[in-house]
Amino acid sequence: MSAGTIHGVGLGPGDPELMSIRADRLVRSARHVAYFRKAGRPGRARRIVQGMLRPDAVEFAMEYPVTTEIALEDPAYNAALSGFYTNVTTRLIALAETGQDVVVLCEGDPFFYGSFMHLHARLQGVVPVSVVPAITGMSAAWTATGVPITWGDDVMTVLTGTMPEAELTSRMADADAIVVMKLGRNLPKIRAALDRAGKLDRAWLIECASMEAERAVPLAEAGECPVPYFSIVVVHGQGRRP
Structure with a gap:
């Protein structure tokens, strides 16, 4: 069985009408959808696509372990996020290895100060990965x-x-x-x-x-x-x- 593709899909700055045609198509057709969010929050990326997902879409909310609770220069901050990115990447890889495509919703452009960059670095060479650019x-x-x-x-x-x-x-x-x-x-x-x-x-x-x-x-x-x-x-x- 060929592996599925992990798509990092840029959603643009917030207005759904500013999404690209490719991003819109991938979001609306996705069976598996992942997105980052702060614990207890719906997540900005998820809000942008409200009403766009297919009824049987399976959602994977990737909840940050920390945001501003620890100072950036504290080694514990980097350690917490590194472990988090590794764990969620492992789950995405497991899905892809069953032949499933996964759309990762990304605010703005995935390669411009976006969390998807950290997944991309861990996914490359393991399973197919694709990036859809967006308006920043x-x-x-x-x-x-x-x-x-x-x-x-x-x-x-x-x-x-x-x-x-x-x-x-x-x-x-x-x-x-x-x-x-x-x-x-x-x-x-x-x-x-x-x-x-x-x-x-x-x-x-x-x-x-x-x-x-x-x-x-x-x-x-x-x-x-x-x-x-x-x-x-x-x-x-x-x-x-x-």
Whole structure:
């Protein structure tokens, strides 16, 4: 019996209408569907495909053992996630070896800061694996501002809010256009770094881009309230224009 294929399917930034035709076809036809979620939550990827799954679809919720309970730099964090990814990969491989295809739902693009990357690294060379790319969350974010992110020869820099403030400041100061991912509790640090880099006045905060709760405001006017997990900061480039 030939092995089934594990499909990492990018769902895009959140609006189901922004999914690719291939992603839509795979999701609607899937007999086995897997997705990541925090324990006790439905999972963002699963919400995106609500009403799209076939009635007899078998669902596999892959629940993270930790999210923010342990600091990223704590060795226990990496150990917990490594064991988790190994365990869920073993289960996916077992399904594939019975000839079953499995669709793994991925928010955004599977190869851009996505959890599927860690499965892909463990699946390669063991069973067939396929990846369906998607519109990224950052693309939806800068679109929500109504302003192009780059002009002319602008170089766009993508940063993560988990970086040290000094490094954020240095990279922001040298960048033309900026995208900052992974905000959460890091937003005050990101705001301070942008201020020190002289670019706070050009920064935008976008929450839940492409979703019903979408909100795009200048970061300097956003206040100090906590932001949703799906939030991104962008600074538009000011490059050459005809």
